[in-house]
Amino acid sequence: MRALVWHGKEDIRCDTVTDPEIEDPRDAIVKVTSCAICGSDLHLFHNFIPGMLPGDIMGHEMMGEVVEVGHGMDGKLKKGDRIVVPFTIVCGQCEQCRRGNFSVCETTNRKRHLANKVFGHTTAGLFGYTHLTGGYPGGQAEYLRVPFADTTHIKIPDAVSDEQALFLGDIFPTGWQAAAQCDIEPTDTVAIWGCGPVGQMAIRSALLLGANQVIAIDCVPERLSMAEAGGATTINFESESVAERLNEFTDGKGPEKCIDATGMEAHVMASQPDTLLDRAKQMLMLESDRPHVLREMIYVCRPCGVISIPGVYSGLSDHVPMGALMNKGLTVRSGQTHVNRWTDDLLRRIEEGQVDPSFVITHTVDLAQGPEMYKVFRDKRDSCVKVVLKP
Amino acid sequence: MYYVANIMRSKGDPKIVRSGPSSIEPADRLARRLGWFSIGLGAMEVLASRRITRALGMRGSEGLVRAYGFRELFSGVMSLSVDKRAGMWSRVAGDGLDAATLLSGFRYDNPKKHNVALALLMVGGIAFLDYKAVQQTVARSPRRGGGRRLYADRSGFPKGLEAARSSAKNLLGRAAVGAS
Ligand SMILES: NC(=O)c1ccc[n+]([C@@H]2O[C@H](COP(=O)([O-])OP(=O)(O)OC[C@H]3O[C@@H](n4cnc5c(N)ncnc54)[C@H](O)[C@@H]3O)[C@@H](O)[C@H]2O)c1
Ligand SMILES: [Zn+2]
Ligand SMILES: [Zn+2]
Numbered sequence: 001m002r003a004l005v006w007h008g009k010e011d012i013r014c015d016t017v018t019d020p021e022i023e024d025p026r027d028a029i030v031k032v033t034s035c036a037i038c039g040s041d042l043h044l045f046h047n048f049i050p051g052m053l054p055g056d057i058m059g060h061e062m063m064g065e066v067v068e069v070g071h072g073m074d075g076k077l078k079k080g081d082r083i084v085v086p087f088t089i090v091c092g093q094c095e096q097c098r099r100g101n102f103s104v105c106e107t108t109n110r111k112r113h114l115a116n117k118v119f120g121h122t123t124a125g126l127f128g129y130t131h132l133t134g135g136y137p138g139g140q141a142e143y144l145r146v147p148f149a150d151t152t153h154i155k156i157p158d159a160v161s162d163e164q165a166l167f168l169g170d171i172f173p174t175g176w177q178a179a180a181q182c183d184i185e186p187t188d189t190v191a192i193w194g195c196g197p198v199g200q201m202a203i204r205s206a207l208l209l210g211a212n213q214v215i216a217i218d219c220v221p222e223r224l225s226m227a228e229a230g231g232a233t234t235i236n237f238e239s240e241s242v243a244e245r246l247n248e249f250t251d252g253k254g255p256e257k258c259i260d261a262t263g264m265e266a267h268v269m270a271s272q273p274d275t276l277l278d279r280a281k282q283m284l285m286l287e288s289d290r291p292h293v294l295r296e297m298i299y300v301c302r303p304c305g306v307i308s309i310p311g312v313y314s315g316l317s318d319h320v321p322m323g324a325l326m327n328k329g330l331t332v333r334s335g336q337t338h339v340n341r342w343t344d345d346l347l348r349r350i351e352e353g354q355v356d357p358s359f360v361i362t363h364t365v366d367l368a369q370g371p372e373m374y375k376v377f378r379d380k381r382d383s384c385v386k387v388v389l390k391p
Numbered sequence: 392m393y394y395v396a397n398i399m400r401s402k403g404d405p406k407i408v409r410s411g412p413s414s415i416e417p418a419d420r421l422a423r424r425l426g427w428f429s430i431g432l433g434a435m436e437v438l439a440s441r442r443i444t445r446a447l448g449m450r451g452s453e454g455l456v457r458a459y460g461f462r463e464l465f466s467g468v469m470s471l472s473v474d475k476r477a478g479m480w481s482r483v484a485g486d487g488l489d490a491a492t493l494l495s496g497f498r499y500d501n502p503k504k505h506n507v508a509l510a511l512l513m514v515g516g517i518a519f520l521d522y523k524a525v526q527q528t529v530a531r532s533p534r535r536g537g538g539r540r541l542y543a544d545r546s547g548f549p550k551g552l553e554a555a556r557s558s559a560k561n562l563l564g565r566a567a568v569g570a571s
Contacts, residue, residue, distance in 0.1 A: 360545075
C-alpha cells in the first residue's frame, strides 16, 4: 500500500509499504477513506519533537471502513463499520480510561518505559507520533491497524459525510476541550492565540459554550477572516499590540480565559525579541520550545483567570513568568485531547446541524501529493488552512 | 532495496518496500550542503586560525578569523535548520565580510597575495551559490499581497452565526434557571 513516511527532518515521502496485519485479538484493520495533516504533524516534520525514527508512518487524523477484525472485539466492532479513529489509543479499562482521561491511558503505550523515563509516567499510545507514545504507524496511508479497536473508534452514521466527521478524531474535540476546560461563563471574554485549524475549532466551541466575546489572534489574513466568520473579533499581532488591543476589548481588565492554539513554534519576528532568543537557543539545543504565546497569555490574562493549552509543547521552555502566574492566581489546564470524552456530544451536534467542522477544509488532494502539501500547509501558501488527503 | 528502518517494526507494522519522491527539494539540498560547508569552514577557522592567517600573509588577524569561525558555525547551524532562508542570508552577509577582509590583505607587499586572490575567487564562487540558494528557498512567511482567498463565508454554523450565538445563550439561560 501507499503511505506517507517520515525519513528525517523535512523529509516525508509517499512510499510503498507492506500492508498492516492483525497482531492482537483487539486489533482491527481500517481501509482509510480520508485523512488529514495536523499542526502537530508539522512539529514532527520539523523534528522538534524527539523520538521519531526513519520509516515511521505519519498521520493521526483518519477515518474509514473496517475491513478486518481480530477475534477479541466482543461484538463492539465489525467488518463494514464506518469509523473515525481517535488519535489517542484507549484501552477503556484502566483507571484513567474509566475516569475519561483517555489521552493518559495507562496501557496502550507499547513503549511506556520510555515515557516513564521522560515524563515520569506513561501517557496513551498515539498514532503516527513519536516512539515516546508507542511509535504506532499512522493513518496517512491506505490501510491502518487500529490497536484496542473495540474501544478506539467512533462509529459514524451514513448520513454524516467524511468531511463532516473526519475532525472528530482530533481537532474538533481538541478545540472543544480547550474551550470546555475554560469553564466559560456568559460574561467571559475568551482570547485564542492561533487561528490554525485548532484555533478555528476553539473559536466555534467557545461560542457554542456561551462566551460573551471571542477574540482571535494570528497574523495570517485568510485565517483571521475565517475566525471572524466564526464570530470572533480579531487581532493581527504583526500590525497591532496584542496586550493593548485585549485591554481595549475588556475595559483594561484582560480576558478571563486564554487559549494557546499555537504551541511550541510561535512565529519568530524581530518585534518580539524573545522569539529570536528562543529560536537561537533552539538551534543550539539549549531550549526545545518557543513559549512566546505562554508568556503573553500569562501577562494579559485577568487575575484568577484560566490558561488553557491545547498547543503542543515538547520539552523545556525558558523564561515562563511563574511570578505573574502565581501572584495572579491563574489556573493552567492542558493536555492531549481526551477525544472519546467529547465525541458522542459533538457527533450529535453535527447531526443536528448545529455545527459543521468541514468549513475548515481548504485543500483536498490525493495521498501522493502529501509530501508537497506538508510544505503548503506549513508555509500557509495558497491560502491553506486545512489539508485533507484521499488515499 | 534494504531499509534499516524496517528492523525496528513489530510483526504487523508496515515495512518500506520502495521509497517515493521526497518533500526535500533541490534548493533544500543546496542549503544543506552549504550549511555543512559553513560548519566545516567555521571549525577550521576556530581551530586553525594561525595556519589560515599564515597562508594568507595576514598574521595578527587570528582573533578576527576565529570570530569569523563562530559566525560561520552559526550560519551553518541556521542553514541546516528549518529556517534555512535566514541561514542563507547570513551566509551571503558573511561572504561580504570575508571578501572585504580578504581585499584588505590583497596588497602588493603581501608575499602571499596569490593565495589571497585564490581565496577571493573561492568566496566569489560560494557567494554565487549562496545567493542562488536564497532565491530558491521559498520564503517561510505567508505570501504578501494579492491572490489571497478570504473565508468570510465560512462560519461553520449551518444555521448561521446569529442562530448559533442565540441558541448558546438560550441554553445557558435555561441551565441557569434550572440551577437556581
Ligand atoms: N492537544 C492536542 O491534543 C492537540 C491536537 C491537535 C493539535 N494540537 C496542537 O495545536 C497547535 C495548533 O495546531 P494547528 O493544526 O492549528 O496548527 P497551525 O500551525 O496551522 O496553527 C498555528 C497558528 O498559530 C499562529 N501563530 C504563530 N505564532 C503566533 C503568535 N505569536 N500569536 C498568535 N498566533 C500565532 C500561526 O500563524 C498559525 O496560524 C499545534 O501546536 C498542534 O500541535 C494539539
Ligand atoms: Zn493532531
Ligand atoms: Zn486505558
